[in-house]
Amino acid sequence: QVQLQESGPGLVKPSETLSLTCSVSGGSISSDYWSWIRQPPGKGLEWIGYFHYSGRTNYNPSLQSRVTMSVDTSKNQFSLNLSSVTAADTAAYYCVRVGYSDISDWFDPWGPGTLVIVSS
Amino acid sequence: DIQMTQSPSSLSASVGDRVTITCRTSQSVSRFLNWYQQKPGKAPKLLIYAASSLQSGVPSRFSGSGSGTDFTLTISNLQPEDFASYYCQQSYTNTWTFGQGTRVEIK
Numbered sequence: 053q054v055q056l057q058e059s060g061p062g063l064v065k066p067s068e069t070l071s072l073t074c075s076v077s078g079g080s081i082s083s084d085y086w087s088w089i090r091q092p093p094g095k096g097l098e099w100i101g102y103f104h105y106s107g108r109t110n111y112n113p114s115l116q117s118r119v120t121m122s123v124d125t126s127k128n129q130f131s132l133n134l135s136s137v138t139a140a141d142t143a144a145y146y147c148v149r150v151g152y153s154d155i156s157d158w159f160d161p162w163g164p165g166t167l168v169i170v171s172s
Numbered sequence: 173d174i175q176m177t178q179s180p181s182s183l184s185a186s187v188g189d190r191v192t193i194t195c196r197t198s199q200s201v202s203r204f205l206n207w208y209q210q211k212p213g214k215a216p217k218l219l220i221y222a223a224s225s226l227q228s229g230v231p232s233r234f235s236g237s238g239s240g241t242d243f244t245l246t247i248s249n250l251q252p253e254d255f256a257s258y259y260c261q262q263s264y265t266n267t268w269t270f271g272q273g274t275r276v277e278i279k
Contacts, residue, residue, distance in 0.1 A: 097208075097216065097259055097270040110266055113173075146215055156222035157263035158206040162215035 054079040056147050056163035064141075064170050070134040074147030074163060081105055081128045085150035087159060088121065088132045090143040093167075098143075100132065102150055137170045144168075174198050174262055178271035184279040191247040193274045195260035200240045204264035207236055207245045210273075211256045219258075220245065250276075 060072035074086070087102040101111035103121040111119045120133040134141060144167045148159040175198035185191050195205065203223040208216040218227045220236035223243060233248045247254055255278050260271040 096272050097261075099261075099268040099270065112267060151218075151221065153222060155202065156204045156206060157268070158218055158221040159208070159216070159261070160218035160221075160227065162217070165215050 054149055054161055056149065056161060058145060058147050058163045058166040060166060060168070062167060062169060064137055064168060065172050066138055066170055067136055070132070070137050070141060070168055070170070072132045072145055072147075072166065072168070074130050074132075076128045076130070076149075079149075081123060081130060082125055085152065085157075086121075086123075086130050087148050087150050089146045089148060089159065089162075090141075091146070091165075092140075092143045100134075100145075103130070139170050142168065142170045173267050174201060174265055174269055176260060176262060176269050176271040178258075178260055178274050180274060181272065182275040182277060184277045185250055186279045187250055187252060189250045191250055191254075191276060193245045193258055193260075193276075195238075195243040195245070195271050197241045197243075197262055201262040201264035203239050204262055205236075205238065205243050206261045206263070207234075208259045208261065209254075209256050210259065216259060247276075252278075 055077045057075045064070045082105045088100040103109040105123045118135045123130045144165040146165045147163045151158045177196045179194045205223045207220040210216040224236045235246045237244050258274045
């Protein structure tokens with residue numbers, strides 16, 4: 053079964069770029085869509101965007117100007133870059149696989165998440 | 173963007189109770205509606221996809237219904253491990269959104 057694991061710095065300075073990597077095991081990154089979701093402490097979930105290894109992407113308009121997602125098929129990993137971060141970007145970040153059918157798209161499975169704090 | 177409104181925001185219930193959580197969308201999402209469970213400190217877990225399809229491995233006491241703008245997640249015979257937060261999510265439009273969550277607490 054597919055398993056995901058996020059990795060990256062837990063502390064990022066304001067105005068810098070947040071960079072996270074998701075390692076995928078038990079399946080090929082080339083066969084599905086993949087997404088990032090975040091959750092500020094004590095708050096709800098926010099979808100950041102999704103991508104396909106072929107290059108198709110779809111980012112949340114609220115973050116689109118600052119987000120880049122990329123893939124490294126040789127390592128079976130994908131990455132998130134979020135530029136010009138502020139304290140509002142402090143959150144747990146989750147990488148997920150996107151499941152889909154004719155009548156819905158859903159997130160499953162999820163990585164355990166990694167907390168990123170933006171602070172000087 | 174489609175606005176998602178869950179109700180109630182929180183509820184208290186007892187083991188064995190039947191619990192109903194509602195998700196209303198600001199415009200029709202057909203059946204592009206999913207439900208997730210999240211326990212403290214853990215990642216969310218998919219329960220229901222496409223409004224009413226039970227994800228593999230999820231107990232049958234969980235069920236989903238609805239289409240268009242009104243959806244329901246029902247937990248029959250509430251178990252101790254079901255005390256958690258629940259989120260709906262739509263994938264009908266290009267911008268996918270979540271409801272604000274419903275917290276199910278022990279009475």
